[in-house]
Amino acid sequence: MSDLPRPTRATRLALAVSGAAGILFGAAILVWPTKAAVAVAALIAVYAIVAGLIYLGIGIFGKELGAGGRIGHAVLGVLYVIAGAFTFSELTRSAAFLALFLTILVGTMWMIEGFTALLSIGKTRSGALTVVFAVLSIIAGFTLLSSPLWGAVFLWWFLGIALVVLGALNAGRALIGKA
Secondary structure (H helix, E strand, O other): OOOOOHHHHHHHHHHHHHHHHHHHHHHHHHHOHHHHHHHHHHHHHHHHHHHHHHHHHHHHHOHHHHHHHHHHHHHHHHHHHHHHHHHHHOHHHHHHHHHHHHHHHHHHHHHHHHHHHHHOHHHOOOHHHHHHHHHHHHHHHHHHHHOHHHHHHHHHHHHHHHHHHHHHHHHHHHHHOOO
């Protein structure tokens, strides 16, 4: 790789690193699905606490904001810190709630996307493909909503498999791609 131009080397390195990260994260999801979900909840909790402290700092020290802006930022900061602390206190339950919430959200979005596609069928040149897409999207959304627990498990496993496969493909692109 050292005989390649610098941008090509950087691109290949980025592909290799992102591919390896995808493989590792995907494998973690597949081997330790519950622990990986709890780790994701913990990362979100850390983010919430850090963001809360930043908002709180803006509320306290942001003299240019005025009273309303400072109070709003401070309240938002406190709420973020409380949410992060609660998530840490109940990591397993928070992970389960997050999985169910996201599954219901994805199922709802897929159904709305399907109905939206059907409503816009007159504006497209690919009517048959639009109908197929819409029907599959509605069925997929209904399936997730009819059993959110199984849907969450399926989406989590699918994410793990996708990360491993796509990570391996990216790593392969980095190693054997053309200059």
